[in-house]
Amino acid sequence: MALLDSLQFYFMHFMPYTKLPPGRTQGQWVDIPNAHFDPVEGNRLYKQYLDELVLGDQLGYDGLVVNEHHSTFYSLMPSCSVIGGALAALTKRAKICMFGTPIALTQPHRVAEEYAMIDVMSGGRVEVAVPLGTGMEYFVNPVNPSFARERFREAMDILVQAWTQPGPTRYDGKFFQYKYLNPFPTPYQKPHPKIYIVGSGSEETIAFAAEKGFGYSQVFVPLAPQLKSFQHFREESARHGHKTDSESIIISAMVYVAETEQKAMEEGREHMMFYFKHLLKTSQHFYAPPGHLPIERLKKRLESGTTIQDTEVTWELLNTLYRTVLGTPEQVAEKIAMWCEQAQSSKIILHMHVGDMPHWKAVKNLTLFAEEVMPRFRRSAPGLRQAAE
């Protein structure tokens, strides 16, 4: 099947800071005292994480994905452009995926400029996915969360205008005014790098991405509603006259490959649990600043009573809600084939370093996946097709 012949494997790194202060149960966001940051440890981690991303490039991953969060141990990337710039210099062939700066938190022309810089520096290897930014980001950036969505849409219009209309142009919006919108440099790729919107299931985000002809991706949305919104996104896009294909949607999965399933569980599982228990965890207060969540989403959240951010995470819960696989190359390949078929997506983000995973496991995971899993798709092994069907 053509879909499985053309899979693109994107290695995503969260770059977490894993030396957590003891006994902090409320999560590592917003008000975690930054005195806990040790720059020597930070330096060690940046080197380790960049090594892993560079290895990903050498091993043949199609993309290297970085993202952005503020004031949190979840991520050492309050600016993903800085890491993107490093990757442009350190890597040779993988896409550099800026997935990405919450554009409403900054000035949109800066995103246009910085991403264009990385695109030109890397000879046209940038891809872009833009999130609204979690509620937590709005507590630590001077931007009113009750206008987040409106501001996001305006900022996206400016990014596209900056990249598609020869400058200088003018922009008169509610939040941003540009007398001369004239970013320099402009992107290497013409008209511009591919753009996705990162959503979490909001109806209005799907509608926005579909209307504008962007791609669409989701993070940490349970599988069933996620697949439903992908379908909805495809229908909405068609309604607006935008054709979708297998690259229009990006899915993501947590993956650990080892010699045996048992070994994969032994080596990988604790780090995934660390991620969900300690890094993703936050409070309802920080998760939902006023106006950031559409009221219908909050309603669903209150009615369902459980969310990944504030409940006790169990391994079983994770496996029912998200794409998680730990196993042999064969087991991992089968799952990936199934997930991609299910979502009709040929782009899959793989969380190959998760939580407090040590360097050697990340290297092992990246290597085994590249050497033992990817080739099964590159040659579109018939066994896999059967598995998917």
Added chain:
Amino acid sequence: MMASVIDKTGFTSEEMVIRGVRVHMLTAGRGSPVVYFHGAGSIGGFDHLLPLAERHTLYVPAHPGFGASDDDRHIDSILDYVVHYADLFDRLGLNEKVDLVGHSLGGWMAAMFAVLQGHRLRKLALVSPAGLRVPEHPTLDLFTIPADQLPPYLVADVKTLGRLLPGGMTNEIKLARYRETTSLARVAWDRLYDPKLERWLDRVTVPTLLLWGEQDRCIPAQQAHSWAKRIAKAEVATFPNAGHLLFAESADAVQRLNAFLS
């Protein structure tokens, strides 16, 4: 068009449409007009204001974005609310000799209304008002307080909230609170004051009463003096054992206001 219903508390419930937005208003009593601008939470109701209706027509409109009024997506500043209320006063024919009372966020709106529309007013009462920047006694940034930790900031005695919300924090109330907090954030996420207001307050020339709960942990009672210093005809009344939701905790404060308005 106006529809009216009398509810069991003695308020009459009315609806009207202003600039395309449906707004809801409670009225009670008969006499010279008193308009009450409520604070950022309307969920506890307004029964404690009914003594004001003994000698006045009391109007308690719900701000757009609050209570039973619809949202107005154009409103994102205190000035927008002042213009909204200039419209509403026109609609009600309230062109002179109106007594205006504002609590907390509503106090800020009332102060700005007095700055810009003072000619319509007879007297002004500000009840633990937001709006003024007093660096020595700063207003609490409510947005930094998780909902479950909020009660002791709002009232001197947390049992007061139990009386206001006998059913507790149901999901319905949580959603209503989220909506009202969002409406508040639209005008005051950055700060619950306008640094320029102190420059403008000398335009308030009507007799003004400042009422404050001495246990107010949202907006400290010491701010009363900063207001009184800038308003020519101001007096200050403070009440012990009462917090930010002053009228819910102090019947004396309601009586003091009633005396001021009579």
